[in-house]
Amino acid sequence: MPVNPSEQSKTSATGDISPPVAVTIDDVRSAVAKARSETAIRVGFVPTMGSFHEGHLSLMRSARSECDFLVVSIFVNPIQFGAGEDYDSYPEDFDRDLSQAGDQGVDLVFAPRSAVMYPPGNETRIDVGSIDNALCGKNRPGHFQGVATVVAKFFNIIRPELAYFGQKDAQQVAVIRKMALDLDFDIEIRVCPIVREKDGLAMSSRNSYLTEEDREHATALYRALKGARDAVARGETSSRKIKRHMKRSLGENFKVEYEYARIVDPATMAPVEKIEGKVLAAVAAQVGKTRLIDNMFLTPGEDLCGE
Numbered sequence: 001m002p003v004n005p006s007e008q009s010k011t012s013a014t015g016d017i018s019p020p021v022a023v024t025i026d027d028v029r030s031a032v033a034k035a036r037s038e039t040a041i042r043v044g045f046v047p048t049m050g051s052f053h054e055g056h057l058s059l060m061r062s063a064r065s066e067c068d069f070l071v072v073s074i075f076v077n078p079i080q081f082g083a084g085e086d087y088d089s090y091p092e093d094f095d096r097d098l099s100q101a102g103d104q105g106v107d108l109v110f111a112p113r114s115a116v117m118y119p120p121g122n123e124t125r126i127d128v129g130s131i132d133n134a135l136c137g138k139n140r141p142g143h144f145q146g147v148a149t150v151v152a153k154f155f156n157i158i159r160p161e162l163a164y165f166g167q168k169d170a171q172q173v174a175v176i177r178k179m180a181l182d183l184d185f186d187i188e189i190r191v192c193p194i195v196r197e198k199d200g201l202a203m204s205s206r207n208s209y210l211t212e213e214d215r216e217h218a219t220a221l222y223r224a225l226k227g228a229r230d231a232v233a234r235g236e237t238s239s240r241k242i243k244r245h246m247k248r249s250l251g252e253n254f255k256v257e258y259e260y261a262r263i264v265d266p267a268t269m270a271p272v273e274k275i276e277g278k279v280l281a282a283v284a285a286q287v288g289k290t291r292l293i294d295n296m297f298l299t300p301g302e303d304l305c306g307e
Helices: 025-038 054-066 094-103 129-133 143-158 170-182 205-209 212-217 220-233 239-251
Strands: 043-048 069-074 108-110 162-166 188-192 256-264 279-287 290-298
Touching (some): 043 054, 054 069, 094 108, 162 170, 205 290, 220 290, 239 256
Parallel strands (some): 069 108
Antiparallel strands (some): 256 279
C-alpha cells in the first residue's frame, strides 16, 4: 500500500521541485495554519487516491486558479473498498504523482497511512442516506459510506474554503454535496468536467488495468451515452426508450458486460421517467477484468451542431 514519503520538498531527476509532503494530521493542520497566519488566503483541496491522470491535473489547475494555498491528498481509502475489490492492487506511483503535483503548483501533499486516518478504535461512519441506494451503491455496499467518511475527515482536518471533484464520479459528487449541506460544512464544492481521451473514453486510474484489446472495447460506454444525448437533443423524452437504447448499445459488444444504464436526477440520483429538463445519463459495465463508469448530462433541445 502507499509508501512512506519524505516530509520535505525534493528535487526530481528533471530538476522540478516537488511540494512538501505531510504524513500526519498535525503536520497538515500546522502547514495550513502557518499559511493562513501569513496572509488572508483561500485554501483549496483536491482529494485523490493517486495515480494521477489528466483528470486529476485539471482539478488541480482549477483549484490553483482560484485558491491561494492548495492541498492535494493522496490516500487509497480502505473503507470504501468492498471484499474482492482492488484495494491491494490499486495503481500507485507516488514519485510521479509528487512531480506532477509540483508541476501544477500544489503547495502541500497530504499522504497519510491508513493508521493515521483510522487509528485503533475508529468506528464512526457517515450514513449517506437514499443516494446510496442508486447506481453504484447497489452493487458496492458501504462504498459511499466510506467515501463520505474519509472526505468529511479531510474537510475537518484541512478546513478548505473550496474542494474540487470530477464529474466522472457523478454519484460521489451528489453524495459529497448532500453531506456538506446536511452537516453544515462551510465549503464550496466545485465540480469539474470529465476529461476524456481522444476516442471519448473517460480518464480513470483504473484504465491502466485494461489490456490493449479491452481498451478498444471500453469506448462502448461513451458511445452509448453519446447516442442517448443525440436522441434527447432530437426530442426524445422517454427515459425508458433512452435506457433501452443505452443497454442495447452496450450489449452489442460481447466484450462489454453490462451492469446498468440509468437516467437520473443529477442531485439526488433518483430515477427520472420523463425528460423535461437537464438529467444525467449514467452507465457502468465490466470490460475484461475492469469495472468502468461514465456519465453525461442530457438536455432536451440541446444544440449539438459543430460537434
